Each structure stands twice: as structure tokens, then as C-alpha cells.
Amino acid sequence: MGPGTAVRWRRCVSRWRRTTLAALICGAVVLPLSGAARPGIPAPAPAVLAAPTAGTLDEAYAANRANAAEASRMAADHGxxxxxxxxxSMADPSRRLLAFDGQGAGRATEVFGDLAHADHVxxxxxxxxxxxxxxxxxxxxALALHRQLAAEAPEGTRTAVVAWLGYETPGTVSTAVATTGRADRAAPKLRALVDDLRGxxxxGTSLTLLCHSYGSVVCARAAAGLDVADIALVGSPGTGADSAAGLHTSARIWAARGADDWVEHVPHLSAGLFGTTVGFGTDPLSPDFGARVFAAGDGGHSDYFDTGSVSxxxxxxxVLGETAEVTHD
Structure with missing residues (x-):
């Protein structure tokens, strides 16, 4: 490659980076004005409960199931x-709801397994x-992971899974998915959940966060000082941090991406915009980020929890702390 070709190549890459970033910024500013919110679905206010303890879990589960049943009646009346x-379905007697809110897009925290006595969560x-x-x-x-943990855990080891839909997730085709705004608002709620789980x-229980896609941005925003052993980022577009060290946590940071995951093609750029950040910066799988990269197989963006998968x-x-057994590409 001659000097002239090299210069043209650098200019081309520079233009591509500027164009991509401009598109993200333009979308973040303009498109929210065109998205009309869907009409609200009536639902009761969430049940008001004290911070849960091992002794009050059944009471919390029952109260949240009752709230879900009332939300179902109100939604049906609304058509x-x-x-x-x-x-x-949430109100079924078999469900263990640590939290439930039927308002808007809805939120729920569901438990699989015996949370009060789990060694690993x-x-x-x-x-x-x-x-x-x-x-x-x-x-x-969550169910697939719970089954896998039961199969992998040494005899006598107790496990539980918590499915945390505790924030308003962005749409995949939306501008919110390119900014940290939703994650910034979600982070205190995730920290509060971890505090509740510790209570x-x-x-003595080991807690692990498994963060998918935009959820990895949420975990990154909540990570500083969080009392968890491991944070695993799968299908992550980035975290908003330049490196794992930038998350300011003592937890081990893991990252993986399936071979057929489209998120690989998301540009790893970021820029400040009106108090938020557009784009998420360094690729968590890159050596510069410094995560422990593990194998995720050939799956796509929605396949990380498929039964029988490498991921x-x-x-x-x-989750089980069997870090020496984790495979790498």
C-alpha cells in the first residue's frame, strides 16, 4: 500500500466513523419525537411490601400474585x-414473584428455586x-439456566435463578437502545435488588449477574462496588466503559458473543449528548477491554440460554464458581 493509498484509506475509515456516530446522534435526537406512546393499560399500583427476608418470602410471593391477578382483571375489562x-399467568399459584408491576410495559422479578437457602444465585x-x-x-x-445449574451443581449444592425485569427496556428498533439513559435509570434498581437478595x-451466598445485550449496559452502570462475585456480559454492544477496570468492581468480568450474533457489527463508538451517552464504546471482547472472554458457540443474539448450548x-x-471449567474459543 503506497502513501497515497494509505492516506485515502485513513480518510475513508474516518468518514465512516463520523457518519456512523452522526447517525446515532441524529437518531437519538430526532426519532423520539416521532414515536407515540401506546395507550396505557390499567393496572393496580404495585403491592407495598417491606424489604423481603427469608422468613417473609412466601408472603411477598402471595402478595405479588394477588396483584398480578387484579392486573389481569383490569386488563381484561380494558379489552x-x-x-x-x-x-x-403471573398469578398462577406456582409462581414466585419477588416483585410485580402491571403498569405500562410492566415489570416483574421472578424466582426459580429455593432462594432463601441457595448457595449460588x-x-x-x-x-x-x-x-x-x-x-x-x-x-x-431463566428456566433453562435453572435446569442447567441443577445438572451441573455438585451434590448438595443449592442454586436459584432470579429473572429481573426491573426496568423499562428499550425497543430494539428505537433510539433509546443506542444511549445509556434507560440503563442509568435502571442501575439504582438493580443495586437495590442485589441489596434485597443479600438480606x-x-x-455466604455467591451472587452472579448474567447480562444480555442492553442488559450489559445496565449491569455496567450498576457495577461499582456491587456485592457480586461475577458479571457475565453476553451479546453486549458495549458497556459505556473503556475497560473492565472502568466498571470499578471487584467482581470477575466475563464476556462472550455467539458466532452468528448480529451485535458483532454494531460500531463501538460513543459520544456525550445532552447528559447521556450515545453508543457504548469498547467492545467487551477486545483485549483492550480486559474481560475474561469465554466460548459461546455458533448461536445468534437470542440463543445464549438455549438448552445444550456451549454458552x-x-x-x-x-454461576457455580467453576471458573477453571469454563471453555474459551
Missing amino acids: DRHRAAADR AVLVPGSDTSLDTYDRFRAA ITGP LTNLARI
Whole structure:
């Protein structure tokens, strides 16, 4: 490559970076004005409960199921059969809801396993397009992980999974998904959940955050000083931090991406804009970021918790603290 060709190549790359960043910024500023909010679905206010303890879990579960049942009735009266069915499913006597809010897109925190006596607890933090209306796919991931943990755990080791839909996730096709705004608002809620889990389980229990897609941005914003052993980022577009050290946590930071995950093609750029950040910076899989990169197999963006997958097996090993058994590409 001659000097002239090299200069043209650098200019081309520079223009591409500027154009991409400009598109992100333009979208973040302009498109929110065109998105009309969907009409609200009536729902009761969330149940008012004291911070849960091991002794009050059953009471909390029952109160939140009752709230979900009332939300189902209100949604049905409003004519929204889909939401009514989703809420009714939440109210089933078998469900363990640590929290529930049927208002708007909805929020829920569901427990799988015996949380009060678990030795290892995994908290799943979802990415974009997760709401009460799409909750079943998120729940399926939690169930798959719970089964994998039961299969992988040494005899006598107790595990639990917490599916945390505790924030308003952005739409995949939206401008909010390119900024840290939703994550910044979600981070204090995730910290509060971890505090609540510590009050239920005690200091001897190992907590792990498994953060998918935009959920990795939420985990990154909450990470500083968080009392968790591991944070695993899967299908991450970036975290908003330049490096794992920039998360200011003592937790081990892991990262993985499936070979067929479209998020690989998301440009790793970032810029400040009106008090938020557009784009998420350094690729968590890059050596510059400094995460522990593990194998995720050939799956796509929604396949990290598929039964039998390489990624699910490795995630279970991370949760169980079997770090020497985690495989790498």
C-alpha cells in the first residue's frame, strides 16, 4: 500500500466513523419525537411490601400474585386480552414473584428455586424488547439456566435463578437502545435488588449477574462496588466503559458473543449528548477491554440460554464458581 493509498484509506475509515456516530446522534435526537406512546393499560399500583427476608418470602410471593391477578382483571375489562393472559399467568399459584408491576410495559422479578437457602444465585438482566407482553421468552431463559445449574451443581449444592425485569427496556428498533439513559435509570434498581437478595440469602451466598445485550449496559452502570462475585456480559454492544477496570468492581468480568450474533457489527463508538451517552464504546471482547472472554458457540443474539448450548454450559459454570471449567474459543 503506497502513501497515497494509505492516506485515502485513513480518510475513508474516518468518514465512516463520523457518519456512523452522526447517525446515532441524529437518531437519538430526532426519532423520539416521532414515536407515540401506546395507550396505557390499567393496572393496580404495585403491592407495598417491606424489604423481603427469608422468613417473609412466601408472603411477598402471595402478595405479588394477588396483584398480578387484579392486573389481569383490569386488563381484561380494558379489552387487552393479551396482557390479561400474561398477567393471569403471573398469578398462577406456582409462581414466585419477588416483585410485580402491571403498569405500562410492566415489570416483574421472578424466582426459580429455593432462594432463601441457595448457595449460588444467578440474576438474569434482560436486554431490549422485554416486557410483560414478551416475558415468556425471558422466563424460558431463566428456566433453562435453572435446569442447567441443577445438572451441573455438585451434590448438595443449592442454586436459584432470579429473572429481573426491573426496568423499562428499550425497543430494539428505537433510539433509546443506542444511549445509556434507560440503563442509568435502571442501575439504582438493580443495586437495590442485589441489596434485597443479600438480606434474604446472607453473605455466604455467591451472587452472579448474567447480562444480555442492553442488559450489559445496565449491569455496567450498576457495577461499582456491587456485592457480586461475577458479571457475565453476553451479546453486549458495549458497556459505556473503556475497560473492565472502568466498571470499578471487584467482581470477575466475563464476556462472550455467539458466532452468528448480529451485535458483532454494531460500531463501538460513543459520544456525550445532552447528559447521556450515545453508543457504548469498547467492545467487551477486545483485549483492550480486559474481560475474561469465554466460548459461546455458533448461536445468534437470542440463543445464549438455549438448552445444550456451549454458552449456557459456560454460564452455569460461572454461576457455580467453576471458573477453571469454563471453555474459551
